[in-house]
Amino acid sequence: MRELVSLLNVFCLLSLLAVGGGSAVLPQMEHETVTVHKWVTADDFATIYSLGQMAPGPNMTMVGLIGFKAANHSGMSNAWALAAMLVVLFAFYLPSSFLTYAVSHIWDSFKENPWRDSVQKGMAPITIGLMLAGVHAVGKTASYNPAHSFHFNSLTISIGLAVTVWLFLNRTNPALLILLGGVVGWFFLRGI
Amino acid sequence: MENSPTCTEIFRAFFRIGVTSFGGGLVAYLRDEIVTKKKWMTPDDFLAALEIGQTLPGLNSVNVAIIAGRRLAGARGAIAAATGLVVPGAVILVILGLLYVRFRNNRDVAAALAGIAAAAVGLLLQVTLKIGAKQFLNLLDLFFVLLTFVLVGLCHVSLPVALFLIAPFAIILHRPRKEAAK
Numbered sequence: 290m291r292e293l294v295s296l297l298n299v300f301c302l303l304s305l306l307a308v309g310g311g312s313a314v315l316p317q318m319e320h321e322t323v324t325v326h327k328w329v330t331a332d333d334f335a336t337i338y339s340l341g342q343m344a345p346g347p348n349m350t351m352v353g354l355i356g357f358k359a360a361n362h363s364g365m366s367n368a369w370a371l372a373a374m375l376v377v378l379f380a381f382y383l384p385s386s387f388l389t390y391a392v393s394h395i396w397d398s399f400k401e402n403p404w405r406d407s408v409q410k411g412m413a414p415i416t417i418g419l420m421l422a423g424v425h426a427v428g429k430t431a432s433y434n435p436a437h438s439f440h441f442n443s444l445t446i447s448i449g450l451a452v453t454v455w456l457f458l459n460r461t462n463p464a465l466l467i468l469l470g471g472v473v474g475w476f477f478l479r480g481i
Numbered sequence: 482m483e484n485s486p487t488c489t490e491i492f493r494a495f496f497r498i499g500v501t502s503f504g505g506g507l508v509a510y511l512r513d514e515i516v517t518k519k520k521w522m523t524p525d526d527f528l529a530a531l532e533i534g535q536t537l538p539g540l541n542s543v544n545v546a547i548i549a550g551r552r553l554a555g556a557r558g559a560i561a562a563a564t565g566l567v568v569p570g571a572v573i574l575v576i577l578g579l580l581y582v583r584f585r586n587n588r589d590v591a592a593a594l595a596g597i598a599a600a601a602v603g604l605l606l607q608v609t610l611k612i613g614a615k616q617f618l619n620l621l622d623l624f625f626v627l628l629t630f631v632l633v634g635l636c637h638v639s640l641p642v643a644l645f646l647i648a649p650f651a652i653i654l655h656r657p658r659k660e661a662a663k
Contacts, residue, residue, distance in 0.1 A: 417612070
């Protein structure tokens with residue numbers, strides 16, 4: 290039960306901190322769930338994040354799996370784990386949704402305020418910095434993991450960079466590329 | 482509004498997006514369904530909703546769903562839209578999660594998952610570089626990008642603390658100019 294309350298606290302706060310989209314809270318989420326609360330390992334976090342990229346719908350729905358894994362980790366049954374997943378999903382989506390619902394009522398009154406533009410322009414680089422920190426948070430195990438061999442790491446880094454470059458040059462559904470990454474991984478990363 | 486749909490119709494429309502929108506780019510899916518196919522919102526209305534959704538915390542896609550649902554059928558419409566969007570992916574993730582817990586120690590699965598995670602990092606990097614292109618090329622913005630990255634990403638300064646420290650400066654430096662205010 291205490292675990293559920295902690296999950297609720299952490300993800301409600303993350304919900305309201307998700308300025309400029311969900312990816313902005315990735316570094317903080319990684320820190321809270323891996324280092325502070327130890328609900329998931331760094332490996333789990335990277336994998337769960339990448340599973341979220343393959344499922345349809347908002348990619349941050351993967352937070353539910355962190356709740357699932359956290360309950361699993363503290364020895365709860367699968368039914369409790371599902372409850373934890375729901376708690377996390379509600380915690381992560383409800384607060385920001387309430388805020389949006391309320392603010393969209395009164396939006397017109399400050400739409401013309403010149404400071405709105407300043408807030409947007411000022412927050413943009415912060416959001417990008419947070420997303421970059423998100424790349425680091427996931428990449429520090431998924432792309433370069435000191436526990437793995439040099440060959441393993443050069444391959445994971447290459448897969449990532451190949452996806453980055455490919456997406457700049459072509460319009461491909463990213464879910465397909467990620468699936469392809471899985472095939473490449475299965476083929477080449479098994480032995481090393 | 483040309484026609485006001487029921488909550489069931491709203492749920493069904495967003496559920497369809499929730500099922501088919503593999504690979505992100507949800508806002509485009511939403512626009513296609515709400516504006517082009519169903520004609521529930523004008524392009525301008527949709528853009529205004531997106532603007533609110535991007536400014537406020539939370540996921541842009543979920544926020545747009547909340548606003549669109551609210552305009553179509555009030556609070557119940559908002560709930561119908563958001564749940565329709567989120568539930569299919571959540572169900573699929575439960576299945577993936579159960580498989581993951583069960584097979585994570587299998588050598589083949591572990592290798593495939595390592596490849597998947599490696600590719601996901603590449604995707605996130607590309608998205609960051611693409612939407613941040615303007616900020617990376619502006620010296621002042623780049624300073625804030627790097628400052629945020631170092632504080633939150635490397636030093637693990639808590640996000641609310643970092644926002645309170647950095648955001649006021651970033652916003653003041655972009656304050657409305659006198660001539661632009663008119």
